[in-house]
Amino acid sequence: MGSMIAARDSSSRRKNYTQIILYGILICFLLFIPLFFQSPYVLHLFILTLVYIIAAASMRFIMTSGQIPLAHAAFLGLGAYVSAVLSKHVGLSPWLSLFIAAFVAMGVGIFISFPFARLKAFYYAMVSLFFGVGLLQAIESLGKLTGGLAGITAIPTLFNTASKVPYYYCFLALTLVSLVILYRFEVSRIGWNLKAIDQSYLVSSSVGISEVKYRVLAVAIGCFFVGLAGGMYANYNVTLSPSSFDSSVTLWMIIYVTIGGMNNFSGPIIGTAVLFLIPQYFSGLKQYAPFISAAILFLVIFMFRNGLVCIPGLLMAFYKRKKSTSKSR
Amino acid sequence: MILSIKNISLYYGKAMALDNVSIEIEDGSVVTMIGANGAGKSTVLRALSGLVKINSGEIWFSGKRIDGTSPTNIVKMGIVHVPEGRRLFPALSVMSNLELGASLRKDKAGIKKDMNEIFEHFPRLLERRNQSAGTLSGGEQQMVAIARGLMAKPKLLLLDEPSLGLSPIMVDELVPIIKNINQTGVSVLLVEQNIGLALRVATKGYALQVGKVVMQGDIELFKSSDIVKRAYLGD
Amino acid sequence: MAESTILLIVATIVNALVLSSMYILLALGFTFLFNIMGILNFAHGVIYMIGAYICFYMATVVGINQWLALLISVAVVGLFGIFMERFIFRPFFGNINSIIVVCIGLITVLVNAVAISQPYNVQVTPAFVQGILKVGIVSLSWQRIVFFLIGVSLLILVLLFINKTKQGLQMRAVAQDLEGAILQGINVHFVSALACVIACALAATAGSLMGSYLSLTPYMGNDIMIKVLEILVLGGIGSINGVLFAGLIVGTLDAVLPIWLSGTATQAIMMLIIIVILLFKPQGLFGKEVRA
Known part of the structure; x- marks a missing residue:
């Protein structure tokens, strides 16, 4: 038994090293992207991917507590509109409004999740869906501030330049910091308690984990980051319209999470990167482009039940089996 | 032999649940399988009724190999599993529960006759035939579960912990019930943690411990053995 | 009371009844799938849309009788139900996230396929029933009355089916205890497929x-899906009584609120009402503890 633990220990340490190296390569690659891709449009897509990665990762964080937040895109919109209105009409610096937006989204999240914490699974999902629709309509009806259905334009930007490169680096940094914080939360005691609530709220409450407290906490943290992502989007994109945040966007975020892999922290990151970028490549197909997205969905969901993140594991297992059969011969 | 299980092994993921288990049941006998929680008794029954797939070994039932057969076909062949915790349909009436036991039978007259017979044997169920099953007491629910199993006209009845959650008096009532069933020619495989009940009705026994058969033989052997005590206490 | 007020009230009542009965047909099918397979078929609205287009296509382009077109649509979509059970629901049994993904995939494909193949203008299937019923000052189109009667009679048929037939009993058994049902030898796949066929056929009819x-x-399915979800949440998911009751409420609100409010405001008010009710009754009006 003791030797087994030791063996696992050394192999996990080795795995840690390879992981660090892999992350290093990945981050270097990300740093060099503006050099590889000079086209502003491609850089624009990468910037949007970063925004959606924060949104999807924060959504997954809420989902670990067993709540499916179908208002998540509306919260992205809330963050975006708050930051846009504060920086345009109130005249705050976009850098400040960005973080105020995150706190506002968190505040609204906390405010609704106290009453909503009584609702289980499906009911929570549906009520949050309805709330999201309502929130968006509220934003739409404040026409003087938000421009209504037509949207808001001329939002002050973060940088005083037409180049997209500073945005890319700034958003990359914000995304990495957000992900690290979310990851720290997930592997902390809070993360474990959230998963315990998801498994069984009865058992977890019997061992003294307050269900309401942790469910609210999950929503608060998730909404903070999605609000931040919204603010980033607003002060980058210059214009906003409600349709960018409707419930179909939420559904796509769920898809990013599921296709990437719900059970793994990197799932939403991979899922967003793959599902947001690949269909863009086919955008020349115009009205046929959605079929590409759908094809990817079906392909992944039928072939890799646990999402894209399980591919390395599957390859590894395949490689090992091949090695062991060749050895036995 | 109505049933012979030959060296079956079964894994749940990487965890081994059954390790080379072999069990034989003679036609018309009552065989018991005892063991502590997690010994793999229920898993044997689940494998028999096709709910889980075995990884290796063979299961033969009256001359046919049945591992890999669908649960529906297994019931059709005459193996009926009365599961642990009864798993009645709580919102349906006792009558409907019994009717569902006869889901695969086409002979309406026979079903009617069998149901009357069951009500003769279990007069308490006759009183409660229109009540929903979820409202019955634990003992009554167990009777419905066994009666529902009988409605399928089994050749082999698998009883999983029928004594679970019953009062000692109710457990005593199970003895004649199981013996009666056996006298009509139905073989019984009884899984029990209540060793007293098992020893009173069975003629042959198997003791399981962490997925392995650790003892088998005539029931008299079990009555005199102190291994039984250990298997029962599960250390 | 002014004549116009009476006319408005009668028209609204009839409209409410027609809408309610159609919503209920859809919500009932959705509930079937939920109870029997534990899945939430978010593609139910799109099935409804496909049913509508098949009937429209048959009645206008092919040019056959509308009622025949209706039957063909029901048959085709019903068969599609078998396909859905086997290839979409069975592989993802009990995995709600994957079901959402597969349903979105299905919705994307079907909606876009229809959107591309159809010209961009308003299309209406020719009336099934001509004529107007006159009672005193009130005049009603026969079509509305017939639709309502079809809705009600299908509803009764389905309820009779689940409560009186052997297959219906088996369905209820599967809904209450899946493993218990398997152990009785009930062919769960057959029962599930049957539930899918019924659900899809009802959606196609509606x-x-x-x-x-x-x-x-092409997007008519999305709007109706929201209605179905509202009904399910309000009534308590899995409860057939809940579907009937909440269906009537939602259908009525849908007929009444637009008299004073705009379309989006109607939606918002409805959702607000539902959220408030759920805060007091977290399982919906008729709901029990749920599986998913």
Whole structure:
């Protein structure tokens, strides 16, 4: 038994090293992207991917507590509109409004999740869906501030330049910091308690984990980051319209999470990167482009039940089996 | 032999649940399988009724190999599993529960006759035939579960912990019930943690411990053995 | 009371009844799938849309009788139900996230396929029933009355089926205890497929009729799906009584609120009402503890 633990220990340490190296390569690659891709449009897509990665990762964080937040895109919109209105009409610096937006989204999240914490699974999902629709309509009806259905334009930007490169680096940094914080939360005691609530709220409450407290906490943290992502989007994109945040966007975020892999922290990151970028490549197909997205969905969901993140594991297992059969011969 | 299980092994993921288990049941006998929680008794029954797939070994039932057969076909062949915790349909009436036991039978007259017979044997169920099953007491629910199993006209009845959650008096009532069933020619495989009940009705026994058969033989052997005590206490 | 007020009230009542009965047909099918397979078929609205378009296509392009077109649509979509059970629901049993993904995939494919193949203008299936019923000052189109009667009679048929037949009993058994049902030898796949066929056929019927009552768009399924979800949440998911009751409420609100409010405001008010009710009754009006 003791030797087994030791063996696992050394192999996990080795795995840690390879992981660090892999992350290093990945981050270097990300740093060099503006050099590889000079086209502003491609850089624009990468910037949007970063925004959606924060949104999807924060959504997954809420989902670990067993709540499916179908208002998540509306919260992205809330963050975006708050930051846009504060920086345009109130005249705050976009850098400040960005973080105020995150706190506002968190505040609204906390405010609704106290009453909503009584609702289980499906009911929570549906009520949050309805709330999201309502929130968006509220934003739409404040026409003087938000421009209504037509949207808001001329939002002050973060940088005083037409180049997209500073945005890319700034958003990359914000995304990495957000992900690290979310990851720290997930592997902390809070993360474990959230998963315990998801498994069984009865058992977890019997061992003294307050269900309401942790469910609210999950929503608060998730909404903070999605609000931040919204603010980033607003002060980058210059214009906003409600349709960018409707419930179909939420559904796509769920898809990013599921296709990437719900059970793994990197799932939403991979899922967003793959599902947001690949269909863009086919955008020349115009009205046929959605079929590409759908094809990817079906392909992944039928072939890799646990999402894209399980591919390395599957390859590894395949490689090992091949090695062991060749050895036995 | 109505049933012979030959060296079956079964894994749940990487965890081994059954390790080379072999069990034989003679036609018309009552065989018991005892063991502590997690010994793999229920898993044997689940494998028999096709709910889980075995990884290796063979299961033969009256001359046919049945591992890999669908649960529906297994019931059709005459193996009926009365599961642990009864798993009645709580919102349906006792009558409907019994009717569902006869889901695969086409002979309406026979079903009617069998149901009357069951009500003769279990007069308490006759009183409660229109009540929903979820409202019955634990003992009554167990009777419905066994009666529902009988409605399928089994050749082999698998009883999983029928004594679970019953009062000692109710457990005593199970003895004649199981013996009666056996006298009509139905073989019984009884899984029990209540060793007293098992020893009173069975003629042959198997003791399981962490997925392995650790003892088998005539029931008299079990009555005199102190291994039984250990298997029962599960250390 | 002014004549126009009476006319408005009668028209609204009839409209409420027609809408309610159509919503209930859809929500009932959705509930079937939920109870029997534990899945939430978010593609139910799109099935409804496909049903509507098949009927429309048969009745206008092919040019056969509308009722025949309706039957063909029901048959085709019903068969599609078998396909859905086997290839979409069975592989993802009990995995709600994957079901959402597969449903979105299905919705994307079907909606876009219809959107591309159809010309961009308002399309309406020709009326199933001509003529107007006159009672005193009130005049009602026969079509509305017939639609309502079809809705009610299908509802009764389905309820009779689940409560009186052997297959219906088996369905209820599967809904209450899946493993218990398997151990009785009930062929769960068959029962599930049957539930899918019924659910899809009901959706196709509602779609075909609504294609004549309102108009057809490739996105008609999304709107009705929201209605179905509202009904399910309000009534308590899994409860058939809940579907009937909440269906009437939602259908009525849908007929009444637009008299004073705009379309989006109607939606918002409805959702607000539902959220408030759920805060007091977290399992919906008729709900029990749920599986998913």
